[in-house]
Amino acid sequence: MNPIEQLDIYDITIIGGGPAGMYASFYSGMRAMRTKIIEAKHELGGFMRTYPEKLVWDVGGIDPTRCENIIDSLERQAKTFEPTIVFGQEVAHLERLEDGVLMLTSKTGERHYTRTIVLCIGRGMTQIQKLDIQGANQYELTNLHYTVTDLSRFAGKRVLISGGGDSAVDWANELAGLAKEVTVVHRRDEFGGHEQPVAQMKSFAKVCTPYRIDHLHGAQDKIDSVEIAHMHTDERQHIEVDEVIVNHGYDRNFGNLMEWGLEREDYGVSVDPRMRTNIQGVFGAGDCITYGSKVRLIAGAFNDAVLAVNAAKLYLEPDASHMAGVSSHNTRFYEKNKNVSS
Structure with missing residues (x-):
């Protein structure tokens, strides 16, 4: 045989x-x-x-x-x-x-x-592209998130989302009416998501472009505020937050x-x-x-x-x-x- x-x-x-x-x-x-x-x-x-x-x-x-x-x-x-x-x-x-x-x-x-x-x-x-900021990993077990598994934890919270692709835009829209405040920070002026979701996001969220997260400020193991920097002028803003979601894509x-x-x-x-x-x-x-x-x-x-x-x-x-x-x-x-x- x-x-x-x-x-x-x-x-x-x-x-x-x-x-x-x-x-x-x-x-x-x-x-x-x-x-x-x-x-x-x-x-x-x-x-x-x-x-x-x-x-x-x-x-x-x-x-x-x-x-x-x-x-x-x-x-x-x-x-x-x-x-x-x-x-x-x-x-x-x-x-x-x-x-x-x-x-x-x-x-x-x-x-x-x-x-x-x-x-x-x-x-x-x-593999998730994590936030490349010194000390960011100390907040991963509290209020720094790379994915969302339970929307309810963001109810009534001030949420900052970093990213400009489909996931960042979608999560911002999911949080509309649930979170107290949504801020989206993106390194470029243009977003990678589809036109309608991007327009929906811009109708209610505070959108900061072109900015990057430059520093996380926190007490013990929880982020209290985020410092963002303009990509061209290095102008700084401090934003008080309760939760931070990072959607920088995957390798x-x-x-x-x-x-x-x-x-x-x-x-x-x-x-x-x-x-x-x-x-x-x-x-x-x-x-x-x-x-x-x-x-x-x-x-x-x-x-x-x-x-x-x-x-x-x-x-x-x-x-x-x-x-x-x-x-x-x-x-x-x-x-x-x-x-x-x-």
Whole structure:
């Protein structure tokens, strides 16, 4: 017997369990593909786990919903066709064996065999960019925050937010009507968020641009006021605060995957319109990839996942349908529909 025949080989292995990976798992089930998810952490959700309290408005077809609830729904959906899910393994190496089988090896030595791969690694192994001010770390257990897990703690408080991206703008808007006062400090005049949320933020928050946090003043282990400095004139302001939120982004690290020979651009792995990388049998979806019309929304990650799985299916079976049948006519749902109806 050929040694390859003795291996436990999957049709598709999804690396990463964020929104793109979870939806890819569901959709590959619709395509009757034997599926495995490998997630480096010990839970699904990916980067979305960093803002569970955030209210998400831009997922098609659902009302504004807390991020943690979207994760729960996606996780249930991902498990619809009972994929194998492996937690706590960071994939490091890729090797192509006989008959085109791909062998993935984790940093701890486990091996996984598959015929296709979908990279859904999001922003990679992210690390928060912390406030680079001497002594800032002494306040991290009290009122200096790099993420928000409980909005209620900011009720009636004077809150200063440092940052100018989507997260900073979103948190400012979440605190409207809840916090006593919201101040947003950003190093540039322009904000990176979408136009409407930025306009909403400016309608109620005190916005200080272009300024940076220069010093934290506190008694014992709690910040009482923040000194900010103008980026060009060095003009100073002191702002009394109860809570400080820092959203300076994350460092992206794709680890050993960048040693595979994947072509990439500044913001991620390069794919073609069918989500194919330059390595045969390897596809991509979500925040880790880039292409001309890339949409960096959760909804965009879902579309990437569909295209990637369809391309993987056709890579394995060139005569297969170019897409899965819609759920209302897909035979994979016949029995499941009976259970839902009952």
